[in-house]
Amino acid sequence: MSRISYREALRLALRDALAREPRAFLIGEDVGKYGGTYAVSKGMLDEFGPERVRDTPLSELGFTGIGIGAAIGGMRPIVEIMTVNFSLLALDQIVNTAALYRHMSGGQFSVPLVIRTSSGAGRQLAAQHSHSFEAWFAHVPGIRVVAAASIEDARGMLWPALLDPDPVIVFEYPALFNMEGECPDAVAVDIRSAKVRREGAQVSLITYGASLPKTLEAAEQLAREGIDAEVLDLRVLRPLDEAALLASVRKTRRAVVIDESWRSGGLAAEVMARIIEGAFYDLDAPPARVCSEEVPVPYAKHLEDAALPQAGKIVAAAERLVRGAGA
Amino acid sequence: MIAPPPSGPVPYAEELALGLLADMLRVRRLEEKSAELYGAGKIRGFLHLYVGEEAVAAGAIRALEPQDNVVATYREHAHALLRGMPMGAIMAEMYGKQEGCSRGRGGSMHLFDASTRLYGGNAIVGGGLPLAAGLALADRLRQRAGRVTACFFGEGAVAEGAFHESMNLAALWRLPVLFCCENNLYAMGTALERSESQTDLCVKAAAFGVHAIKADGMDVVAVHEAAARGRAQVAAGDRPCFIEFLTYRFRAHSMFDPELYRDKAEVAQWKTRGPIHTYSARLKAQGMLTEERFLEIERAAQEEVAQAVAFAEAGTWEPVADLARDLHTPEGQ
Numbered sequence: 001m002s003r004i005s006y007r008e009a010l011r012l013a014l015r016d017a018l019a020r021e022p023r024a025f026l027i028g029e030d031v032g033k034y035g036g037t038y039a040v041s042k043g044m045l046d047e048f049g050p051e052r053v054r055d056t057p058l059s060e061l062g063f064t065g066i067g068i069g070a071a072i073g074g075m076r077p078i079v080e081i082m083t084v085n086f087s088l089l090a091l092d093q094i095v096n097t098a099a100l101y102r103h104m105s106g107g108q109f110s111v112p113l114v115i116r117t118s119s120g121a122g123r124q125l126a127a128q129h130s131h132s133f134e135a136w137f138a139h140v141p142g143i144r145v146v147a148a149a150s151i152e153d154a155r156g157m158l159w160p161a162l163l164d165p166d167p168v169i170v171f172e173y174p175a176l177f178n179m180e181g182e183c184p185d186a187v188a189v190d191i192r193s194a195k196v197r198r199e200g201a202q203v204s205l206i207t208y209g210a211s212l213p214k215t216l217e218a219a220e221q222l223a224r225e226g227i228d229a230e231v232l233d234l235r236v237l238r239p240l241d242e243a244a245l246l247a248s249v250r251k252t253r254r255a256v257v258i259d260e261s262w263r264s265g266g267l268a269a270e271v272m273a274r275i276i277e278g279a280f281y282d283l284d285a286p287p288a289r290v291c292s293e294e295v296p297v298p299y300a301k302h303l304e305d306a307a308l309p310q311a312g313k314i315v316a317a318a319e320r321l322v323r324g325a326g327a
Numbered sequence: 328m329i330a331p332p333p334s335g336p337v338p339y340a341e342e343l344a345l346g347l348l349a350d351m352l353r354v355r356r357l358e359e360k361s362a363e364l365y366g367a368g369k370i371r372g373f374l375h376l377y378v379g380e381e382a383v384a385a386g387a388i389r390a391l392e393p394q395d396n397v398v399a400t401y402r403e404h405a406h407a408l409l410r411g412m413p414m415g416a417i418m419a420e421m422y423g424k425q426e427g428c429s430r431g432r433g434g435s436m437h438l439f440d441a442s443t444r445l446y447g448g449n450a451i452v453g454g455g456l457p458l459a460a461g462l463a464l465a466d467r468l469r470q471r472a473g474r475v476t477a478c479f480f481g482e483g484a485v486a487e488g489a490f491h492e493s494m495n496l497a498a499l500w501r502l503p504v505l506f507c508c509e510n511n512l513y514a515m516g517t518a519l520e521r522s523e524s525q526t527d528l529c530v531k532a533a534a535f536g537v538h539a540i541k542a543d544g545m546d547v548v549a550v551h552e553a554a555a556r557g558r559a560q561v562a563a564g565d566r567p568c569f570i571e572f573l574t575y576r577f578r579a580h581s582m583f584d585p586e587l588y589r590d591k592a593e594v595a596q597w598k599t600r601g602p603i604h605t606y607s608a609r610l611k612a613q614g615m616l617t618e619e620r621f622l623e624i625e626r627a628a629q630e631e632v633a634q635a636v637a638f639a640e641a642g643t644w645e646p647v648a649d650l651a652r653d654l655h656t657p658e659g660q
Contacts, residue, residue, distance in 0.1 A: 025468065051468060057499070062457050062492025069461015072446065073396075074469055077461075092489075096451045097458060105439035105447065106430030107653035110660075141654055165656035 001184055007177040009154035010040045014078070017158050018048050021076055024162060025052040027063055028080030037082050038118065038177055064090035064115070068098050068167075071113040076162055081117040084133045084171070091136075098167040099142035113167045114158065119147075120210040120260055121308055122175040127296035130304075132261035134209065135270070137169050138238040145237040146191050147171040149212035151179065153235065156187030164191070171237075173210040194241035196248065200230030203318045204248040206271055207258035208234040211309050215258050218314035225315075227322050237267060245271065246278045253284040254321040258309050263291035288317045329596050332605045333546030336613050343389070344615055347547045349624045350385035351603050354405040356628040357414060358578075360636065361404070361421060361435075365582050369639075370421045372434050373450075375402040379577030382602035383509050384409050386550025387477065387572070390558050394444075396466075396476040398459040401436035401450040402509075406479060410443040414631050415638030424642025431645055432653075452514075453487030455480060456506075460493045463502035463567075475561045477505045482571075483514025485531060486522055497567040498535040504567040505557050506532070509544065511576045516588035532569035544574030545600040575600070 004012070017024050026041060026048075032055040035042035045053045056063040060081055067079035081087045087094070098111050121130030138145045144164060148154045148171065161168040168191070197212065198219050207215045212233050219229040232248045234240065249255045255275050259268035268289045275287050290309045297307050337344050358376045365374050377384065384405035391397070391410075399406040407417055412428055420427025421435050429439050429448070437448040446462065449455040459478035466474045484490050485508065497504045508528055512519050519526050529539035538560055542553035550572055557568040575597040579586050610616035 057492075057495065059492035059496060061489055062460070062496050065454075065457020065489065065493070066461035066464055066496060069446075069458040069463075070465040070468070071461070072458070073462040073465025075465045092451060092454065093457060096454055097449070101447075102656065103653050104429065104433050104437050106428070106432050108429070108439050108441045109446070110656040165660065 001182050003180060004151065004183050005177065006151050006154045006179045007038060007040060009151045009183055010172060011042070013155050013158040014041060015044060015047070017078065017162050018044065018052060021162060023074065023076040024078055025054060025075065026078045026080060027054040027056060027067055029056055029058060029082050031055060031080050038174060060086050060089035061093055065093040065097065067113055067115070068093055068111055071111045072101070072109050076112055076114070078114045078116060078162070081115060083129060084117050084119040085129055085131050087117050087133065094137070094143070095140050099140045102166065103142060110165045111167050112165050114161045115167070115169045116158070116172060117169065118172045118174050120173050120175050121297045121304060122210065124299055124301055124304060126299040130297035132209070132292070134171055134237050135261055135265070135267040138267060142167070143238065144168045144191065145171070147209040147235060147237055149173065149176070149209050149233050149235065150197070151181040151183050152187055153189055155183050156189030157191055160189060160191045171209060175210040176213065179213065192236060192241070194235050194244035195233045196230060197233045198229070198231040200228045200252060202228045202252055202322050203254040203256060204230045204232055204252045205256050205258060205314060205318065206232045206234065206245065206248070208237060209260060211258045211260050214309060214311045215314055218311040218318065221311060221315050222318055225319070227318060229318055234271070240271070240274065242274055242278065245274060249275050249279045250282045253282055255283070255287040256290060256314060256317045256321060257287065258290045258314055260292055260309055262294050263289060264294060266291060285321045288321055290314050290317050329600065330543070332600045333543060333549065334605070334609060337548055337606070337609050337615065341615060344610060345620070345624065347385050347389060347551065348603070348606060348610065348616070349628065350389070350409050351381040351547065351606070352624055352628045353414070353631060354381045354384065354408060355603060356632045357404060357408060357417070357635070360632045362578070362582070364421070364636070370435065371423070373401065374421070374435050374582045375580065376578045377402055377405045377576070379597070379601065380509060380511060380544065380574045381405060382547035382550050382606070383507070383544045383572045383574050386547040387507055387554040390551055390554035391475070391477055392473070394474045396444045396446060396459070396462045396474065398446045398455040398462070398476065398478040399448060400455065400480055401448070402481070403438055403448050403479070404435070407438040407440060407445055407448070410440070410445050412438065412440045412443055412445065414635035418635040418639040419642040422639040422642060423644070424639060425645035426638065426642040453480065453484040453489035456484065456489050456493035459504050460497045460502050463497065463504045464500065467502060472564070473562055475503050475505050475558055477507055479507045479509060481514065482508055482510035482512070482519055482528060483522070485528055486514070494532065494535040494537060494569070498537050501564070501566045503561045503564070505554070505561050506537070506567060506569040507554070508569065508571045509574055510571050511574050513580070513588065515580045516584070518588070528571045529569065537566060538568040540568065540570045542570055542572050544572030545602050545605070547602055547606050577601070
């Protein structure tokens with residue numbers, strides 16, 4: 001057990017993956033000479049060489065497709081798309097090739113590809129650099145989508161993703177990069193399951209990604225008010241761990257879904273639909289959502305804060321569920 | 328102005344010379360039968376026929392080696408067949424039967440065959456280009472020397488960003504890709520001069536520092552020579568190669584295309600350059616082909632088509648219970 005940052009955890013995971021799997025290589029913009037946009041791959045060009053830490057031009061569609069082809073050709077590429085904002089330029093290759101390839105070919109070809117990308121707002125980067133598009137990818141059958149919301153997951157998700165014979169998209173969160181915490185020396189993360197981050201009895205706070213620390217903070221506040229909240233980190237956004245979701249809600253009988261993406265057509269809507277379908281008669285109150293406001297994320301700090309889910313909003317939503325609308 | 332029909336002696340021994348003819352005839356008869364079966368409702372969805380363009384696949388694929396990879400488009404029956412996929416597997420796929428090469432999951436546009444290294448069958452224009460570069464990168468990293476990835480695409484793909492990104496990356500990293508552009512002059516209904524500021528596609532390719540070769544795609548000899556030269560250059564490890572095959576499709580873009588964008592006279596004029604009859608005439612002129620031998624090749628192609636249809640007819644439907652099969656790779660595979 002040692003105390004490290006989320007960034008350091010990502011770096012250790014990446015270094016470990018390249019050292020252990022000779023077929024793995026990192027490919028993306030500024031992963032080599034620059035040292036990685038967020039310094040995650042710093043020093044790796046020197047350690048592993050330019051064939052395995054491969055800088056690319058600004059060609060998201062091209063190098064993502066090349067990663068797909070290389071995966072089909074027997075390699076284990078780790079494609080780094082600098083941010084989810086730029087993943088839109090690669091969406092065709094991810095959706096139309098990577099996700100469909102095995103099923104469409106009648107099972108002849110698998111695509112053992114890992115895509116790492118960063119997501120979320122909260123650093124005053126304005127509208128074009130603050131997107132949360134996890135739900136778009138989670139919409140598509142054929143890919144596994146995971147979100148690293150903790151230091152343990154940042155350290156331990158990449159290896160099982162690399163072992164997966166099919167495409168996996170790993171979301172990382174720059175808002176969490178400087179977060180520090182204890183990390184076990186040997187981490188085996190199950191990328192098929194959600195994880196209860198805090199046990200509770202009265203309300204389930206269900207979230208993923210950068211909203212997890214805010215949700216844990218909200219749970220602390222609720223505890224001080226005498227409300228015992230459970231925090232469930234979805235962790236796997238596709239396929240959703242429905243069993244864990246329903247087990248938590250059946251226990252607490254109340255659910256608040258916290259999602260940094262927009263409310264309309266978002267992942268929170270899917271989670272709520274699963275709750276309604278699978279645990280309707282177990283509920284004591286209608287489920288609630290705390291999502292981003294339906295505006296482009298603004299630059300000014302007070303506006304950005306107002307646009308995103310915050311602990312206060314989560315607390316208020318949970319209080320309404322537990323104490324009734326009049327609370 | 329349309330060039331005169333291909334002419335001149337065929338510089339090959341009988342096996343290759345007649346093999347190229349047989350290849351083109353097999354494709355032609357497969358495509359004609361497919362159109363007929365589409366009319367009969369046996370084949371559904373989109374169907375894009377290669378009639379008129381046979382010389383390109385025939386000449387190019389015979390220039391490849393068994394270890395090479397092939398990436399193709401949604402107009403790929405010829406490439407699948409000539410790479411060695413049984414015609415029955417193609418026909419059964421178009422019928423949607425589980426005996427089809429992709430278990431009926433893909434249909435006409437998504438023919439795949441791991442055993443002949445055919446990586447689809449891609450129905451997104453330009454979608455196969457990055458894939459081809461990636462396969463080539465894997466070969467480079469795994470040190471599989473002597474393998475080339477041949478990537479077929481239409482001239483319509485040249486307008487896509489995927490073309491420019493892939494050409495740049497393949498050239499920058501010197502990847503062993505043979506880019507085979509099948510320029511049939513129309514992207515669906517949009518003529519090349521209505522979509523490109525530079526209509527000489529070799530000029531575009533040369534801008535990436537890639538070898539660029541222009542070949543008459545109606546002349547199977549010219550195609551084969553260009554492809555052999557291109558493949559040799561790529562295999563020498565130098566850099567990728569781009570070949571523009573100037574060709575023409577005699578039939579509509581797909582079965583839904585009323586062909587409002589071109590004159591019947593233009594089609595008729597191009598038919599004078601038809602790859603099969605011009606080539607047969609050349610072989611006959613030099614005494615390499617008799618009418619009897621031609622009919623023998625013709626009968627064999629028709630027999631192969633008949634057997635493919637029988638195979639597809641006898642095929643079975645994948646159980647609906649298998650709908651989600653192969654969404655993910657099974658454990659241990």
